[in-house]
Amino acid sequence: xxxxxxxxxxxxxxxxxxxxxxxxxxxxxxxxxxxxxxxxxxxxxxxxxxxxxxxxxxxxxxxxxxxxxxxxxxxxxxxxxxxxxxxxxxxxxxxxxxxxxxxxxxxxxxx
Amino acid sequence: xxxxxxxxxxxxxxxxxxxxxxxxxxxxxxxxxxxxxxxxxxxxxxxxxxxxxxxxxxxxxxxxxxxxxxxxxxxxxxxxxxxxxxxxxxxxxxxxxxxxxxxxxxxxxxxxx
Numbered sequence: 001x002x003x004x005x006x007x008x009x010x011x012x013x014x015x016x017x018x019x020x021x022x023x024x025x026x027x028x029x030x031x032x033x034x035x036x037x038x039x040x041x042x043x044x045x046x047x048x049x050x051x052x053x054x055x056x057x058x059x060x061x062x063x064x065x066x067x068x069x070x071x072x073x074x075x076x077x078x079x080x081x082x083x084x085x086x087x088x089x090x091x092x093x094x095x096x097x098x099x100x101x102x103x104x105x106x107x108x109x110x111x
Numbered sequence: 112x113x114x115x116x117x118x119x120x121x122x123x124x125x126x127x128x129x130x131x132x133x134x135x136x137x138x139x140x141x142x143x144x145x146x147x148x149x150x151x152x153x154x155x156x157x158x159x160x161x162x163x164x165x166x167x168x169x170x171x172x173x174x175x176x177x178x179x180x181x182x183x184x185x186x187x188x189x190x191x192x193x194x195x196x197x198x199x200x201x202x203x204x205x206x207x208x209x210x211x212x213x214x215x216x217x218x219x220x221x222x223x224x
Binding site: 043046102104 | 142151154202206211
């Protein structure tokens with residue numbers, strides 16, 4: 001079982017739609033969860049962090065965390081072509097700051 | 112704040128040679144991470160430091176890989192006797208005290224011929 005699992009996609013949505021990205025993780029004791037965006041040929045950049053169950057909103061982005069189900073998701077509202085990128089889910093392991101990434105989900109937003 | 116700096120940005124080497132990459136983290140960050148990324152994959156954890164202490168190293172990492180962070184500032188990642196399978200982007204990231212939010216450098220791309 002992979003430590004952090006994501007659907008590799010590609011996920012294709014029309015401009016203006018909601019994009020929904022999902023992630024599951026194996027370490028039940030993990031406390032910190034992150035979403036990074038990576039454009040082709042660039043390094044990952046942090047877009048959201050979430051630490052407690054529920055929703056966290058930042059502009060067009062909403063992160064959702066369900067620790068009981070070991071599930072993290074990212075919603076992107078009013079998707080724009082500039083949102084086309086790979087979205088990486090990352091989880092920090094219990095008892096330290098070792099951070100493990102999923103393989104990423106490629107998102108395409110069609111104009 | 113100049114961000115995370117990595118050098119060299121590109122390295123082409125022949126199989127069997129040794130290579131070394133350097134990472135300068137954001138100045139107030141006490142943790143520094145090394146990852147390896149290949150096309151279509153997420154960053155693969157290699158190792159991380161808190162100040163000068165190397166706290167964890169991936170079990171997948173062979174003995175040909177070594178990392179140091181003398182004095183808790185910059186870090187170096189050395190790969191000895193390179194193999195073609197080592198070709199990848201090597202990413203460095205740093206994080207401030209008490210936070211897991213990582214800030215990445217632009218990466219060092221290694222090509223082993």
